[in-house]
Amino acid sequence: MTDKDLVFDDRKSVTKSQAHEGLVVVASLIDKAPNLGGLCRTCEILGVGALVIGNKNIVKDKEFSAVSVTSENWVPLLECPPHRLGPWLLEKRAEGFRIVAVEQTANSVSLNSFTFPVKCVLLLGKEKEGVPVELLDLVDDCVEIPQHGFIRSLNVHVTGALVVWEYVKQ
Amino acid sequence: MTDKDLVFDDRKSVTKSQAHEGLVVVASLIDKAPNLGGLCRTCEILGVGALVIGNKNIVKDKEFSAVSVTSENWVPLLECPPHRLGPWLLEKRAEGFRIVAVEQTANSVSLNSFTFPVKCVLLLGKEKEGVPVELLDLVDDCVEIPQHGFIRSLNVHVTGALVVWEYVKQ
Numbered sequence: 554m555t556d557k558d559l560v561f562d563d564r565k566s567v568t569k570s571q572a573h574e575g576l577v578v579v580a581s582l583i584d585k586a587p588n589l590g591g592l593c594r595t596c597e598i599l600g601v602g603a604l605v606i607g608n609k610n611i612v613k614d615k616e617f618s619a620v621s622v623t624s625e626n627w628v629p630l631l632e633c634p635p636h637r638l639g640p641w642l643l644e645k646r647a648e649g650f651r652i653v654a655v656e657q658t659a660n661s662v663s664l665n666s667f668t669f670p671v672k673c674v675l676l677l678g679k680e681k682e683g684v685p686v687e688l689l690d691l692v693d694d695c696v697e698i699p700q701h702g703f704i705r706s707l708n709v710h711v712t713g714a715l716v717v718w719e720y721v722k723q
Numbered sequence: 724m725t726d727k728d729l730v731f732d733d734r735k736s737v738t739k740s741q742a743h744e745g746l747v748v749v750a751s752l753i754d755k756a757p758n759l760g761g762l763c764r765t766c767e768i769l770g771v772g773a774l775v776i777g778n779k780n781i782v783k784d785k786e787f788s789a790v791s792v793t794s795e796n797w798v799p800l801l802e803c804p805p806h807r808l809g810p811w812l813l814e815k816r817a818e819g820f821r822i823v824a825v826e827q828t829a830n831s832v833s834l835n836s837f838t839f840p841v842k843c844v845l846l847l848g849k850e851k852e853g854v855p856v857e858l859l860d861l862v863d864d865c866v867e868i869p870q871h872g873f874i875r876s877l878n879v880h881v882t883g884a885l886v887v888w889e890y891v892k893q
Contacts, residue, residue, distance in 0.1 A: 572871040587757075595881055600871030624874045665892060698888075701742040701770030704794045707884075711765055714881045715888050718868075722835060 571629065572600025575671045576720050577650065579642075581607035581635050582679045583709055590620035591710040592677075597624035599717050605631045605641075642674065642691050650674045654692040655716050656684045657706070661697035669720045677713050741799065742770025745841045746890050747820065749812075751777035751805050752849045753879055760790030761880040762847075767794035769887050775801045775811075812844065812861050820844045824862040825886050826854045827876070831867035839890045847883050 578601050580592055589611055596604045609632045611617050612625045633641045642652050651670035655677055676692060678684040689695065698707060698715055706712070748771050750762055759781055766774045779802045781787050782795045803811045812822050821840035825847055846862060848854040859865070868877060868885055876882070 591878060591881070594874055595877060597874050598870045598872035598877050620878070622874055624872065627873045700768045702768035702794065703797045704764055704767050704792055707765060707768050708761060708790070711761070711881060711884045714877075714884060718885050718888070 571602045573721055574602040575673060576601050576717065577603045577605060577631075577645070577674045578713060578717060579605040579633070579638070579674060579676045580713070581605055581633050581638055582684065583607075583677060585680055586611055586614040586616035587620050588680065588708070588710045590614075590617035592713050593617075593621040593628060593630075594624040595710070595714045596717065597628040599714075599721050601628060601717060603629040603631050605633050607634050608632065638676075638688060639691060642676070642688070645674045646693070648672075651694065652676060652692040653694045653696055654678070654684045654689060655697070655712055656689065656695050657697045658689065658695045661695040664696055664698045664716060664719055667694070667696045667719070669723050673720060675713070675716060675720070677709055680709055741772045743891055744772040745843060746771050746887065747773045747775060747801075747815070747844045748883060748887060749775040749803070749808070749844060749846045750883070751775055751803050751808055752854065753777075753847060754850055756781055756784040756786035757790050758850065758878070758880045760784075760787035762883050763787075763791040763798060763800075764794040765880070765884045766887065767798040769884075769891050771798060771887060773799040773801050775803050777804050778802065808846075808858060809861060812846070812858070815844045816863070818842075821864065822846060822862040823864045823866055824848070824854045824859060825867070825882055826859065826865050827867045828859065828865045831865040834866055834868045834886060834889055837864070837866045837889070839893050843890060845883070845886060845890070847879055850879055 578596055580589055583589055589606060593604055646652055650672045652674045655675065676684060696716065698712060748766055750759055753759055759776060763774055816822055820842045822844045846854060868882060
């Protein structure tokens with residue numbers, strides 16, 4: 554990523570190194586502030602390289618900060634609005650990242666058996682609709698969490714947490 | 724578990740089998756409705772055998788149901804108030820369960836290397852205080868999630884989700 558992508562210039566002074574620099578989590582498609590705040594906290598604690606959000610103003614939202622508990626100050630935050638995700642993902646791939654969508658598709662690999670690339674962009678879907686088809690066309694892999702229940706799907710924050718955890722373990 | 728423990732008699736008619744009957748998640752120490760509702764959803768989807776809550780009335784809370792999305796109808800729910808957890812855990816152990824607390828202690832095993840027992844009671848801690856010492860004295864094992872960040876700890880719902888996921892994988 555380039556410096557111009559950084560949302561908060563004044564946070565460049567934060568020199569804490571991320572344990573997992575190679576992992577970039579893309580949450581631009583997520584709408585709900587509690588999900589974003591929770592994901593921010595989880596990404597910080599698990600040492601994710603960067604978290605990409607659709608709109609930097611979300612960090613001022615009370616619902617965000619109630620859950621993020623200041624983690625937004627410590628995890629590198631980038632801003633990319635949903636409509637710019639396509640070109641942005643292609644740019645990341647040109648930088649050597651592999652693009653992995655977390656989505657249930659006919660070709661998805663189970664999280665149980667997926668081997669993560671070291672340089673990995675993890676694309677999370679919208680709360681209800683998931684990852685739009687035009688973006689699925691751009692990704693290298695789809696990974697899904699095997700689910701047993703009647704309820705349709707895991708909350709997107711939990712989904713992200715499980716996938717980040719698997720990356721970190723590997 | 725015995726039938727008398729079941730919170731909702733009218734749900735005994737639900738015959739859906741749980742994928743992971745041997746796993747009982749204890750959330751009695753958790754106070755916040757969104758955490759409990761979220762955990763209920765996650766437990767249902769990952770096929771947990773039963774979820775234990777401190778007070779059955781929580782399922783009527785709007786903050787619970789907003790997150791649980793009806794999963795409380797499909798995961799077996801038991802009720803055990805916090806002050807009765809001690810004897811209840813001992814009872815479960817007598818039934819052949821191993822009691823595993825999710826807590827950061829000097830003797831905790833990392834979730835990376837922990838081998839789960841098939842019959843496993845997973846005890847989650849309070850949102851801030853964690854698992855009280857008098858209960859830690861009763862458990863067989865403590866497991867912890869390795870954390871890299873500055874922020875103190877993961878949200879209890881996410882913590883539970885990661886540990887349940889590891890059990891399910893094994």
